[in-house]
Amino acid sequence: MQLSETDIIKKNEIELTEVLSALWKGKWIIVLLSAIFAVASVFIALSIPNTYKASVMLSPVEDTDGGMLSNLKSEFGGLAAMAGVNLGGAKSNKSALALQVMQSRAFLNGFIEKYNLKPQIMATEGWDLATNTLIYKPNVYDTQQKKWIRDVDVPFKPEPDVQEVYEFFTSNNLTVVEEKEKGLVTVLITHYSPHLAKQMADNIVSEINDYMKSEAITEAEVKIEYLKQALAETSVADMQKIFYQLIEQQEQNKMLAQTQSQYVFKIIDPAILPIKKAGPKRALICLGITFLGALLAMGFVLFRYFVLNRR
Structure with missing residues (x-):
């Protein structure tokens, strides 16, 4: 049976609950990568004179x-x-x-x-x-x-x-x-x-x-x-x-x-x-790098869940 255009859109639609579920499943990856970026940010901030x-x-x-x-x-x-x-x-x-x-x-x-x-x-x-x-x-x-x-x-x-x-x-x-x-x-x-x-x-x-x-x-x-x-x-x-x-x-x-x-x-x-x-403003540097790490980690988790796993 051929699916209608509306059915195809609904099938491929990503619900917010599914996104949150994917993030929760990859929470340890997010925490680990954020922690790595946080530690790295401290060393970077301290290295700036x-x-x-x-x-x-x-x-x-x-x-x-x-x-x-x-x-x-x-x-x-x-x-x-x-x-x-x-x-x-x-x-x-x-x-x-x-x-x-x-x-x-x-x-x-x-x-x-x-x-x-x-x-x-x-x-x-x-x-x-x-x-x-x-x-x-x-x-x-x-x-x-x-x-x-x-x-x-x-x-x-x-x-x-x-x-x-x-x-x-x-x-x-x-x-x-x-x-x-x-x-x-x-x-x-x-x-x-x-x-x-x-x-x-x-x-x-x-x-x-x-x-x-x-x-x-x-x-x-x-x-x-x-x-x-x-x-x-x-x-x-x-x-x-x-x-x-x-x-x-x-x-x-x-x-x-x-x-x-x-x-x-x-x-x-x-x-x-x-x-x-x-x-330099070391606190802002640390916060900015840590936040960037968290965003990259969440992007990796979502990419792996919605793209790699589905393939």
């Missing part, structure tokens, strides 16, 4: 220029435009620019090279609390000869290049959080060594302030030189007045840059030596 996170909170330093320039623009704007002198447009935001510079490839690679951080970032796998020393990967970096020995495929070289270092550092070590509503910036550095994390957090803030200060001084000197040359080439009294005041403004900008140690960012909450680890 601790990481520490140092943070420094910053407040952007407000721009102090603009007042004299606004007065000049309102008083001599038309005359300056006729003479081809630009008295300025939109107000510059040096802190926003500094944020972009601080996360740029050129700045970060220069920072890493200056403090010789490449081996400490790219070749470490842990930190020894007792001796306060970094643990290096023996197949990556030779600490005795200070030489890169890692085995990589072409076009990579044993020593990481600037792009590789930049991508690794921004993905694993550096985090910049900007709170625009509060006007605050937090720089976080993560590393195996809490001491190195704090040093890098302190140094990167100092370096971005020094970098932006140097750029501002150089820019002011270039403008002063140009304005002095333009002053020597004009005989119009009003234009001379404009040039004198613009030169004075640039001299003030240069002086402010030279005298401000915290030129772009003011430290609100300095970095401290982190004592508590930031990671």
Whole structure:
């Protein structure tokens, strides 16, 4: 007798009670595999080294220029435009620019090279609390000869290049959080060594302030030189007045840059030596691996019951 389509569907339909019955019959397999994964998860979690996170909170330093320039623009704007002198447009935001510079490839690679951080970032796998020393990967970096020995495929070289270092550092070590509503910036550095994390957090803030200060001084000197040359080439009294005041403004900008140690960012909450680890979350790792083991075990039991046994 030929079965109808409805009968075929009912025949092949798997009821919930049958699934639960299959799981109950294979309960010892599920328990055993879950226990194996649980034990393995403990060893995996313990093998992952601790990481520490140092943070420094910053407040952007407000721009102090603009007042004299606004007065000049309102008083001599038309005359300056006729003479081809630009008295300025939109107000510059040096802190926003500094944020972009601080996360740029050129700045970060220069920072890493200056403090010789490449081996400490790219070749470490842990930190020894007792001796306060970094643990290096023996197949990556030779600490005795200070030489890169890692085995990589072409076009990579044993020593990481600037792009590789930049991508690794921004993905694993550096985090910049900007709170625009509060006007605050937090720089976080993560590393195996809490001491190195704090040093890098302190140094990167100092370096971005020094970098932006140097750029501002150089820019002011270039403008002063140009304005002095333009002053020597004009005989119009009003234009001379404009040039004198613009030169004075640039001299003030240069002086402010030279005298401000915290030129772009003011430290609100300095970095401290982190004592508590930031990671890894070992409890979550163990729970996740154990749960995965239980799912795989249940999948195996159901597959064996509904597929292999029926065949």
